[in-house]
Amino acid sequence: MLLFPGKIIMDYSHAAGRVGSRFLAELKKSKRLLAIRCRTCNRVYIPPRLTCKTCFHNMEDWIELDGRGTLLTYTTVYYGEPVLDREAPTTYGIIRLDGADTGLVHFLNEVKQQDLRVGLRLEPVFKNERNGNILDIKYFRPIKSG
Amino acid sequence: MRERIAIVGVGQTYHKSKRPDVNDVEMINEAVNAALNDAQLHPKDIDAVVMGNIDFFEGRYLSDMWTVDGIGSYLKAGFKVHTGGTTGGTVANCGFFVAASGLFDVVLAVGYQKQDACDSRAALMTWSDPVWDRHIHKGAIGLHARRAALYMRASGAQEIHGAMVRVKEDKGACLNPYAHLKLNLTIEDVLNSPPLVYPLRRVHMCPTSCGACALVIATEKKAKKISRKPVWVKDWTEAHLEKAPVPGIGSPEEEVSINALETAATKLYRRNGITNPRKEIHLIEMYGPTSWSELQWLPELHICDLKDSWKLIEKGVTEIDGELPVNPSGGVVATNPIGASGTLRVAEAALQIRGDAGGHQVTREVDRALATAYGAGGWNVVVLLEKNL
Numbered sequence: 296m297l298l299f300p301g302k303i304i305m306d307y308s309h310a311a312g313r314v315g316s317r318f319l320a321e322l323k324k325s326k327r328l329l330a331i332r333c334r335t336c337n338r339v340y341i342p343p344r345l346t347c348k349t350c351f352h353n354m355e356d357w358i359e360l361d362g363r364g365t366l367l368t369y370t371t372v373y374y375g376e377p378v379l380d381r382e383a384p385t386t387y388g389i390i391r392l393d394g395a396d397t398g399l400v401h402f403l404n405e406v407k408q409q410d411l412r413v414g415l416r417l418e419p420v421f422k423n424e425r426n427g428n429i430l431d432i433k434y435f436r437p438i439k440s441g
Numbered sequence: 442m443r444e445r446i447a448i449v450g451v452g453q454t455y456h457k458s459k460r461p462d463v464n465d466v467e468m469i470n471e472a473v474n475a476a477l478n479d480a481q482l483h484p485k486d487i488d489a490v491v492m493g494n495i496d497f498f499e500g501r502y503l504s505d506m507w508t509v510d511g512i513g514s515y516l517k518a519g520f521k522v523h524t525g526g527t528t529g530g531t532v533a534n535c536g537f538f539v540a541a542s543g544l545f546d547v548v549l550a551v552g553y554q555k556q557d558a559c560d561s562r563a564a565l566m567t568w569s570d571p572v573w574d575r576h577i578h579k580g581a582i583g584l585h586a587r588r589a590a591l592y593m594r595a596s597g598a599q600e601i602h603g604a605m606v607r608v609k610e611d612k613g614a615c616l617n618p619y620a621h622l623k624l625n626l627t628i629e630d631v632l633n634s635p636p637l638v639y640p641l642r643r644v645h646m647c648p649t650s651c652g653a654c655a656l657v658i659a660t661e662k663k664a665k666k667i668s669r670k671p672v673w674v675k676d677w678t679e680a681h682l683e684k685a686p687v688p689g690i691g692s693p694e695e696e697v698s699i700n701a702l703e704t705a706a707t708k709l710y711r712r713n714g715i716t717n718p719r720k721e722i723h724l725i726e727m728y729g730p731t732s733w734s735e736l737q738w739l740p741e742l743h744i745c746d747l748k749d750s751w752k753l754i755e756k757g758v759t760e761i762d763g764e765l766p767v768n769p770s771g772g773v774v775a776t777n778p779i780g781a782s783g784t785l786r787v788a789e790a791a792l793q794i795r796g797d798a799g800g801h802q803v804t805r806e807v808d809r810a811l812a813t814a815y816g817a818g819g820w821n822v823v824v825l826l827e828k829n830l
Contacts, residue, residue: 309464312462312466
């Protein structure tokens with residue numbers, strides 16, 4: 296039986312959008328993390344988005360978060376993915392930043408495996424050279440005491 | 442027995458080649474908010490959602506999931522449809538099916554496409570059969586050029602007739618605030634436009650646009666409460682073609698005709714007692730991917746004989762102030778956000794019946810209109826809208 300090989304190579308350009316672009320521009324410029332709040336239900340979203348999922352209003356109230364947060368869940372990945380540029384093993388988690396109602400997915404680092412636990416208090420570590428990307432935050436690490 | 446249904450709200454974005462200022466969700470939200478405002482409804486009033494696009498163009502699998510925030514479909518019933526070029530028309534038809542089922546009172550149907558995310562022509566090439574066709578034949582331009590050339594031979598039409606249709610479409614687009622290409626074309630401009638594949642010239646071919654269009658559809662009882670001018674969806678049909686024809690498949694004579702469009706139209710007329718469509722239909726918003734499509738496909742809709750369709754544009758019958766206006770909005774040749782292009786045909790036809798089309802409102806009274814959608818080798822859709830129940 297004959298098989299025909301095929302290959303699809305496509306370049307894409309994905310718009311971050313009005314709301315996402317403001318978040319990323321601010322992250323790049325000043326390492327500030329901006330969230331957006333629904334006026335009706337007060338839910339605070341980070342990353343920010345245009346509409347509240349339950350109220351459907353276009354949200355306009357921006358608030359700044361200080362970047363500290365609490366680990367909600369985490370896991371470690373022991374195999375490499377060709378589409379990710381990070382080598383295994385990597386640990387990532389869902390972090391609820393102080394003042395936000397949604398979880399932010401990001402890498403965890405500077406922490407030993409046995410010290411990871413739900414409820415761990417975390418802070419972001421930023422890149423020095425930032426280009427307006429969610430990876431301008433290198434990772435989150437436990438808040439250093441003092 | 443199905444419910445009687447009506448369109449009670451329409452909304453669309455403005456259209457451009459690129460919308461770097463918004464992401465998919467934000468762009469769709471513009472059309473959805475416009476449709477909800479038109480119907481004076483809140484998302485909580487919507488019982489079910491049908492949406493569609495061509496995923497490949499945005500490079501995002503599961504567009505139905507990604508667009509929930511923009512459409513307001515969180516925890517609502519509904520589904521996504523994708524039928525290639527016809528998607529926007531199928532979105533409308535599926536919205537009609539859902540509303541007519543009697544299971545839901547108010548249904549939102551949303552088509553969109555953000556063609557600045559990739560080279561859509563490259564994505565389209567995957568339509569052709571990887572074993573038989575892909576080595577030989579790619580994309581839409583050659584297919585439509587061949588059809589136009591065959592039409593010219595069969596009908597006696599000259600290059601100038603394609604140019605006249607293009608100028609007519611452009612006149613409509615220039616009057617339509619939402620249209621994409623507004624070129625102020627003359628016949629000479631069209632005849633001097635760079636050739637792509639004979640007889641198709643660059644300005645004959647539809648553009649790649651970004652945009653979205655939303656329809657609010659309601660059952661009879663609700664429709665009368667929601668809108669003072671509900672547009673009744675009298676009937677809708679579709680028919681499917683074989684795989685996209687390539688050289689060597691089928692006879693040239695068969696290729697002039699889009700059998701599926703003719704089949705869908707014939708079924709629709711028969712079901713609704715339409716015996717003289719030329720007189721009984723007052724306006725057509727036709728999905729024509731090139732300026733030649735209208736000439737080729739008016740005969741498929743039984744508006745005229747194949748040899749007479751170019752005479753209609755010569756006599757001004759299909760102009761905005763004509764007896765049977767075709768594409769007063771400027772049509773797909775002016776504005777082509779593919780996944781929304783078919784939805785736009787229905788929306789524009791509905792606005793014409795309401796008398797709310799604005800600058801491109803046709804001169805004649807429109808009690809009954811057709812909207813069509815076409816996709817290469819795919820579903821062909823025909824929708825019949827009426828002013829009176």
